[in-house]
Amino acid sequence: MQSPHLFLFLPLLLPGMWADSEAELKVLRVLQTSLFTNSSSAEVYGLALLRDIPIYTMDRVNWTLSVQQPWAQRAAAEGDAVKIAAHYKTALRNMIRYMHDTAQDMAMEYPFVIQIHAGCVVYPNETASGFMDVGADGRGLVAFKAERRRWEAQQLSPLAQYISKSLNRNKSVMELLEHLLTILCQSHVLTLYRYGKADLERQEPPVAAVFARTASPAQLLLVCRVTGFYPRPISVAWLQDGQEVPPGPALNTSSILPNADLTYQLRSCLAVRPRDGHSYACRVSHRSLGTRSLLIPWENHSPVPTVGIAAAVLFIVAIASAGGIWWWKCR
Template sequence: MQPSHLLLFLFLPLLLPGIWADPEEPKVLQLLHTSLFTNISSTEVFGIGFLRDIPIYTMNRVSWTINFHRPWAQQATMEGDAEKVAAHYKMALRNMIRYTHEEAPHISMDYPFVIQTHAGCALYPNGTSWSFVDIGADGRDFVAFKVERLLWVAQQRSPQAEYVSRSLNKDKSTRVFLEHLLTIFCQSHVLTLYKYGKADLERQEPPVATVFARTPSPAQLLLVCRVTGFYPRPISVAWLRDGQEVPPGPALNTSSILPNADLTYQLRSILAVTPRDGHSYACRVRHRSLGTHSLLILWENHSAAPTMGITIAITLLLIAAIAFARGIWWWKHRKGDGTRRDTQEFII
């Protein structure tokens, strides 16, 4: 698996949930960046950018050049100030690495450690927008840049986070640059990306659903509804008992939506029922690609009596078939003996 694909699977759960390719939904650009500080002189860098949940570019871990995953993303980057911003980004990355190495002894950061950055912007249909920069250290929220206040704010109650936020707030020029980057440039770039990537963003893949059962104990039956291959991400999956939707409760367990390797999604919904309770069950799936229709996959949970009757009927049919076949064989065998006896007597 290539590093860029690995990053995709690591970062997809962090993406903003429930975003549809629809004019009524926000337009979102997200950048995720990870720096592994192995020692005082060595740092490994990984980066990936998403338009909504589509990976559009990654950063080469050696040369720090941008690798485009979609031709239209490269076209969009050639418009406006995107190429200049990319050059500034490399410079800012070098400064960030140098700053982190310098400050590590003051905040008691022991090598190796990981710094992660989640940044981007979202445009909403009502004309409002939201921009963000969140930085984590070793998997925990650390500091965040509040664009509306032009301030870095500690995200944990620790001397290290307070020290770093105070230190970053001393650099006013960087804070002003971040404001421009996260508002004016980011929002303009998002609109350009959506213009060029319309076909991918409006892609719809219908879900494929199957229902099967598991029996963890004689007193319990688990009905599993597996739904996969759908895009975009938002989907509705519900269980129906005799046509009525099963409400949330301890018997119902639905997984989170997970990515597939082909950039579609999957999930499972499990309903615990009593075996042979006489009710009928169905898994109902609603998705944008289905329009006003729904997928309905039935599961018949019949009582034991019909099942036993069918089993007995099949057994009797098998016995009758075997007896009939043996009778035919015996009749042919006896007829053959009689023919041979007549022939011998004729020759004699």
């Protein structure tokens, strides 16, 4: 079951983090949002994703981890999950204490929100790199560079400068983070992938439909709705008379959004003139389709012939009725 507070992590899901090149990477992400309501309390929401599948959620009261996938439970029993969870709780307590002290030193106003996006990437050659980005109230604040063993400010504010300098003075914390984000994270990711291979490598083909909406008397909006696909990378294009429509103000494609069943959806809209005489089709390419593509046509038929046929039918019915009445009277 997904965390009900997943929306809190949306600012951490930066554009490009789901790039197509990630298809061959093994990525574990920890998303954490901490709401500091006053100088003595904080509410923490946590979620861990393996690529894009929820693996762990954290109870905001006692900070216990709940496993979201059956195969992740088996991987946790074999791997370093217990050790990682213990380190995580220790780091969480220290982080909360540190932010309260920082708020006092920097005269910060409550409430404020601290967001953390951390984890590791395991490459095809099984080398790994860790990352940790910290934001405040939706803006990047500081980032830990594991390969350099140092924190770097992500903005020129006094708060970012203060935090990066104070954290860089604590060598033991940086050594712990480097070990946690590389060695332990890499080992656990490889274990998770071994148990969850079927789910992580599954492919669900897209289902697509095309329909039209009247935006104005002079504009028709063609909508291509694509849903139910996995993995996330997908290509959607519009064709006009068999030629691909280039990017422009008439073309608008939404972001890729998740469905409740761990598949994805998106919409692509094309603005056209009514009865312009062109034919249109939506083309969808996805890994599950192999080398072929879905091609869903929409023909821009004029309503005039339909109206003419209807009028002709009514005229014939009227003539027949009049003739029937005349024949009945004559008889």
